[in-house]
Amino acid sequence: MGLKIPWGFVPVRVRFPPQAFLVMYSVDAYKLYNSILKFPNLSILVIGDLILDEYLYGEIERISPEAPVQVVDIKEKSDTLGGAANVANNIISLGAKVFLTGVIGDDKTGSLFIKRLKEKGISTDGIFIDHKRPTTKKTRVIANNQHVIRLDQESRDKIHPEIEKKIIEFALSNINKIDAIVISDYAKGVITENIIPSILKSSCQKPIIVDPKGKDFTKYRGATAITPNRKEAIQASGQKDVIKAGRKFLEELQLKAVVVTLGKDGIFFIENSGNHAHIPASAKEVYDVSGAGDTVISCISLSMASGLSCYESAYLANMAGGIAVGKLGTAPVLKDELINALFLEGSGKTRKILTTSELVQKAIQLKKQGRKIVFTNGCFDLIHPGHIHLLKESKRLGDILIVALDDDDSVKRIKGAGRPILSQFERAQIISSLDCVDFVVIFSTDELTALLKSIKPDVLTKGEDYTLKEVVGKEIVERYGGKVILIPFSQRSSSSELINKIKNIGAGA
Numbered sequence: 001m002g003l004k005i006p007w008g009f010v011p012v013r014v015r016f017p018p019q020a021f022l023v024m025y026s027v028d029a030y031k032l033y034n035s036i037l038k039f040p041n042l043s044i045l046v047i048g049d050l051i052l053d054e055y056l057y058g059e060i061e062r063i064s065p066e067a068p069v070q071v072v073d074i075k076e077k078s079d080t081l082g083g084a085a086n087v088a089n090n091i092i093s094l095g096a097k098v099f100l101t102g103v104i105g106d107d108k109t110g111s112l113f114i115k116r117l118k119e120k121g122i123s124t125d126g127i128f129i130d131h132k133r134p135t136t137k138k139t140r141v142i143a144n145n146q147h148v149i150r151l152d153q154e155s156r157d158k159i160h161p162e163i164e165k166k167i168i169e170f171a172l173s174n175i176n177k178i179d180a181i182v183i184s185d186y187a188k189g190v191i192t193e194n195i196i197p198s199i200l201k202s203s204c205q206k207p208i209i210v211d212p213k214g215k216d217f218t219k220y221r222g223a224t225a226i227t228p229n230r231k232e233a234i235q236a237s238g239q240k241d242v243i244k245a246g247r248k249f250l251e252e253l254q255l256k257a258v259v260v261t262l263g264k265d266g267i268f269f270i271e272n273s274g275n276h277a278h279i280p281a282s283a284k285e286v287y288d289v290s291g292a293g294d295t296v297i298s299c300i301s302l303s304m305a306s307g308l309s310c311y312e313s314a315y316l317a318n319m320a321g322g323i324a325v326g327k328l329g330t331a332p333v334l335k336d337e338l339i340n341a342l343f344l345e346g347s348g349k350t351r352k353i354l355t356t357s358e359l360v361q362k363a364i365q366l367k368k369q370g371r372k373i374v375f376t377n378g379c380f381d382l383i384h385p386g387h388i389h390l391l392k393e394s395k396r397l398g399d400i401l402i403v404a405l406d407d408d409d410s411v412k413r414i415k416g417a418g419r420p421i422l423s424q425f426e427r428a429q430i431i432s433s434l435d436c437v438d439f440v441v442i443f444s445t446d447e448l449t450a451l452l453k454s455i456k457p458d459v460l461t462k463g464e465d466y467t468l469k470e471v472v473g474k475e476i477v478e479r480y481g482g483k484v485i486l487i488p489f490s491q492r493s494s495s496s497e498l499i500n501k502i503k504n505i506g507a508g509a
Contacts, residue, residue: 027315029342031308033425035316036094036339038306043097043177044298047167047199048084048184048191048211050102050127052113054139055079060148072143081116082138083294084184086332087211088122090298091182093332094320099178101126101170102190103133103163109153110135126170128163136188158189168198175199179305180207182297183223187213196222207304211297212236217253225257225310227297230268233260246270257310259317261296267318271310279318295324295333316342352432352439356451359402359441363455372398375457377448379411380427381420386463386489388434393487394461395436402439402457403431410445452476460484 057076064071081089088100100122104110106129113135117124136154140147159167167190171181181199185191196208200222208223217236220226226249230242237245246258250272260268262281270276299320303313319341323333336355354362366373374397380387395401405427411420420427424442432440443451452460452473460477464486468474474484 027312030423032303032312032316032342033339035303035306035308035312036335036342039095039302039335041096042179042302042305043099044091044180044182044301044305045099045101045171045174045178046084046088046091046182046184047101047171047195048087048182049136049186049188050085050100050104050113050190051081051083051136051138051186051188052109052116053080053082053086054137056139056141058141058143060143070143070148072141072148074141079112079116081113081120083136083186083188084182084190085113085117085122086294087182087184087298089120090295090320090332091302092120092122093334094298094302094338095335096302098122099126099170099174101128101167103128103130103159103167105129105133105135106131107135109137126167126174128166130160130163132160133157136186154188156188158192164192164194168195171199172202175202175204175206178206180209180301182301183208183210183220184294184297185211185213191219193219196220207301209297209301209304211293217249221253223253223255224304225255225259225300226253227259227261227293227300229261229293230263233258242268243270243276246276247274257314259296259300259310259314261293261321267296267314267321269311269314277311279315281318281322292321292324296321299333299338352437353428354439354441356441356443356447356454359439359451360454362439363402363457366400367456371400372459373400373402373455373457374398374459374461375402375404375452375455376461377404377406377443378462379406379414379420380431381411381415381422383427383430389489390461390463390487391431391434392436394459397459397461397485400438401436402441402455403437404448404451405431405440405442406445407442410443414445448472449476456480456482458482461487464488 055078056074058072058074060070060072062071084102085100088098091098104113104127110129114124114127133155134153139151141149181203183191183196196219199208210220210223210226212220212226212228212232215236217226228236233242233245237248239245239248242260246260247270249255249258250270255272257269257271262268264281266281267279269279296317299317300313303316304310320333320338323337323341340355363373374394376390376394391401391403405424406414407424408420428440428442431437453476457477459482460471460473462471466486468484468486471484477484
């Protein structure tokens with residue numbers, strides 16, 4: 001992962017040859033985290049080419065007798081939102097609201113596309129129908145876990161002036177409701193020379209981020225940033241490397257920043273000050289790059305709208321892209337996945353800190369293996385010897401110890417103002433570093449009973465400062481045959497006592 005330490009500042013190494021304006025940036029992990037927490041309060045306007053991505057999954061066992069080609073025996077079929085609609089889908093998955101506008105045809109693909117939008121909760125008010133053009137569809141054939149071929153059904157003609165007018169009017173009518181604008185250009189004719197100039201007049205300095213296409217980027221002049229891939233940047237600029245390409249775009253298009261996606265090499269970033277850096281890729285495994293660029297621009301738009309700098313936005317988007325390429329097909333990145341990527345480190349080891357859904361799946365696997373699961377929960381704010389004793393003794397009661405940490409809001413409700421002292425991610429990082437702990441999950445106190453019902457631990461433990469009647473979840477665990485055990489203290493200690501001691505020392509000073 002690009003981020004190794006969950007607190008403080010994290011340096012980003014630059015791998016390009018040393019030259020003028022090349023700098024070492026730093027990012028504050030908690031600033032990025034707080035930015036992600038703001039996503040649900042944001043709305044993004046997405047303008048672009050609407051695509052339905054179709055996937056045909058099958059097996060290859062023979063060569064056709066009609067021609068020297070492989071025969072794919074189709075076993076399964078699925079479809080999902082693509083192009084600008086995939087950007088919208090990513091924005092929704094990251095927790096924000098979206099206004100989407102573009103054009104589809106009056107056909108079965110268009111009807112299916114509208115159905116998929118409604119399933120995702122995306123408004124269709126900005127979707128306009130052109131009876132003379134087809135809905136763009138990309139059909140990918142995947143056999144034996146390999147991408148075999150892609151079949152495209154589309155029109156690349158520029159949209160009709162009346163449709164262009166409707167798209168611009170929709171954008172301007174919602175300009176006061178949104179926090180940033182994404183231009184998702186797939187070169188299918190929606191993004192005309194009039195789109196950005198028309199929006200700039202009323203954008204109120206809101207960020208405009210463009211995923212460009214083609215060899216002429218002049219229609220993107222005045223945008224905040226563009227996010228071409230390496231090939232697009234080289235072709236459109238006529239330069240030999242991304243640094244020169246980025247500088248040319250900044251000057252000619254009057255941009256604030258250029259973010260060039262480099263596939264397995266990560267992201268190259270350059271801003272109008274001339275400073276630039278390389279952000280190494282965060283992906284551990286690459287299964288499918290389909291839609292990764294949509295994920296990157298979705299995250300950049302939300303990050304910039306939340307107040308992050310262009311570089312910080314690119315850094316966070318690089319992590320989102322790393323998650324996206326680890327999925328098969330055009331799959332959106334979830335807000336929780338992005339938070340995990342920000343704070344948790346894989347590095348080939350078993351990742352200990354899991355989301356609740358990941359933990360439930362892990363528990364199912366462990367039970368199938370006959371492993372005995374022990375579960376304990378608490379605030380664990382300012383770790384002390386009593387905590388360590390509880391965890392070590394809990395682990396002795398089974399094979400796997402799961403620790404559920406109350407999230408920050410829960411701790412505040414339980415302990416009062418000023419708590420927790422350590423954030424949920426700091427507490428999770430400390431607890432997960434203990435050898436006796438196998439997995440950690442951050443949860444809301446209100447979710448405890450649902451979590452216990454899903455995981456069904458063999459043993460639930462608490463400290464002996466509780467009575468059995470006070471243990472939340474006791475009835476649930478005992479109902480399916482589990483045990484509830486109170487762990488005796490080796491010595492009396494508490495986080496509250498430590499905090500009071502620190503306050504007294506401070507007062508005495």
